[in-house]
Amino acid sequence: MSTVDPIAERLIERLGGERPGDSVDWIAALRSRAAERLAALGLPHTKIEDWKYTSLKPITKRDFARPDAASATADAGAVEALRIPGLETHRLVFVNGHFAAALSDRDLGAQGLTVKSLAAAFAEDPEALRDRFAALAPIDFSGFTALNTAYADDGAVIRVAPKTQVERPIELVFLSTPQGQPVMAQPRVILDAGHHSEVTLIEHFVGLDDAANLTNAVTELKIDVGAQVTHYRLQRESRKGFHIASIHAEQAENSRYASHNVQIGGQLSRTDINTALNAEGADTLFNGIYLLNGRQHSDTHTRINHLAPHTYSEESYRGILNDHARGVFNGRVYVAQNAQQIQAYQQNDNLLLSGRAEIDTKPELEIYADDVVCSHGATIGRLDDNMLFYLRSRGVDEEAARGLLLYAFAEGTVEKMGLEALRTWLEGFVIDELPQAERVREFV
Amino acid sequence: MSEPMLKIENLHASVEESEILRGVDLAVNAGEIHAIMGPNGSGKSTLASILAGRDDYEVTEGRVTYKGQDLLALEPEERAHEGVFLAFQYPVEIPGVNNIYLLKAALNAKRAHQGLDEVDTVDFLTSVKEKMKLMGMDESFLNRAVNEGFSGGEKKRNEIFQMMVLEPELALLDETDSGLDIDALKLVAQGVNQMRSPDRAIVIVTHYQRLLDYIEPDRVHVLAQGRVVKSGDKMLAHELEDKGYDWLRQEEATEA
Known part of the structure; x- marks a missing residue:
């Protein structure tokens, strides 16, 4: 029973x-x-x-x-x-x-x-x-x-x-x-x-x-x-x-x-x-972003299964996490034994805006073929001080400069979207989530 | 004689306990071009960065007066609004932010500070395009992201172009000549010479004398081990070129 x-x-x-x-x-x-x-x-x-x-x-x-x-x-x-x-x-x-x-x-x-x-x-x-x-x-x-x-x-x-x-x-x-x-x-x-x-x-x-x-x-x-x-x-x-x-x-x-x-x-x-x-010839793009504030928790798990030779995948996920937010990213790429000469690229980049925000990121590559090109990378960081100083030295105040750099980071995801009307529409929601949304709108 | 535009008195600065500047004195009048030369590690770039407001350094002693006010008390953006401009040694790439937006925002921030209305878009574009032409830059550049995918030379030219658009009162050029081929060097020099004006001071920080073949400085200062060890007219730059920085060290040793 x-x-x-x-x-x-x-x-x-x-x-x-x-x-x-x-x-x-x-x-x-x-x-x-x-x-x-x-x-x-x-x-x-x-x-x-x-x-x-x-x-x-x-x-x-x-x-x-x-x-x-x-x-x-x-x-x-x-x-x-x-x-x-x-x-x-x-x-x-x-x-x-x-x-x-x-x-x-x-x-x-x-x-x-x-x-x-x-x-x-x-x-x-x-x-x-x-x-x-x-x-x-x-x-x-x-x-x-x-x-x-x-x-x-x-x-x-x-x-x-x-x-x-x-x-x-x-x-x-x-x-x-x-x-x-x-x-x-x-x-x-x-x-x-x-x-x-x-x-x-x-x-x-x-x-x-x-x-x-x-x-x-x-x-x-x-x-x-x-x-x-x-x-x-x-x-x-x-x-x-x-x-x-x-x-x-x-x-x-x-x-x-x-x-x-x-x-x-x-x-x-x-x-x-x-x-x-x-x-053969199948091709995948996984492009995404998570923007988290407050106590939000967001978990993204992706799986790309290369089951045939000459297949291609590209994956790029970005995250901006503020306050107490917590993000999870797990990107699994499986390459079967017969799936020779495949290409698989994966990247996950995160910005933590608060000392209490958290990201757990894990690339998971499982490769059984021996003639493949696979890469993966994960970064977790803060805004770049050199970039901030550059913008401020041009007269952009610190608040707006921070917002612009966050926007620039998110843009890395948005710019991959093909349909212009959709891109503009989605970009609007992305900007709204940034702490300095109003300031960013002055620039874009 | 009136007060100099920029007056640096006994400036000491450290980074992580290590003293980089050890009592710099310097005065620059409006209308003048000064060159600050010196060997690697002498503190030239540190000085330029401190004047622009980078907070990686701790000023431990001395003061800097700009147009009669305490420059070090101002935030980097406030310095920009007051007319200070730094052409970066290593300009930063900022994906997603177009050059035209940054330029317009920078100019409008400065105008707002001066109590002026926002710049007229048509006039702005016309004047921007003129200046681009002068710097040998293509118009498509305006809609590209700031410095993204630019070659080293393009980045440096972009810095000078930004200077021309923002029309600062005090321009600091940090090793703008490094990594430039001769054509780019001439373009940069042409841009700087065009900016020469009775209301403007320009400070050129450089390791080599070659930029000074095209821009004639009013004064040349040699910085070594965190202090100005020698000042003179443009002949000093030639002398340095001939004799090398070792010459100064020997001279100093003899004096001591």
């Missing part, structure tokens, strides 16, 4: 109930398998090596309820204000994990593109998802993946036909709003990029009105031969909110996956980004 983890048991009790797709056998079976895994696994804890620096006590001591579909509404004006200036998108809005059709664009598809809510996809053509749902994100990647697989209320299913260049990015806005008691929003996103297609996906998580909810998101990206997926993520949960997410990408021959990840919000967040370079 297997034991049931007490935390998992409570979650199963609270989150259970009917869901779209339950009448389809394979979906019901998958969900019950996921629930069983959750019961056995429980949620991660600090005795698991991958979770050593991130205690989930603030999450496990709270009882999050299942969000209510009927109250999945938000002020239309507030939602409109979240639009990205100068960028037309196909936009879907979710409120606490439920698709809000009234707040979303009416016309979601385009030539060679279909975009549906997960509930609609289950209702209209469940068979099409049989080999895709939970195919890339293993049920037991962590207790949270099991949880999402068992209890995701909704999400998005995006299919890009072969050779299609999707002109407008697909924008998913995940609103977290207060709803009586804290709730657990569990969106599931599934994207299929057909061979030689191109698509940009934006995931924007935003907490409104100090929402103290938990978002537990899972995203699965299947990138076929020669396809290019550019994935922007902006995490702006409220400072009282919690954010757990895992992204799982599978890349075919000559495909490219670029992940740009900006993490600003949440009192506690954990993001796992994984990609598998399954065939």
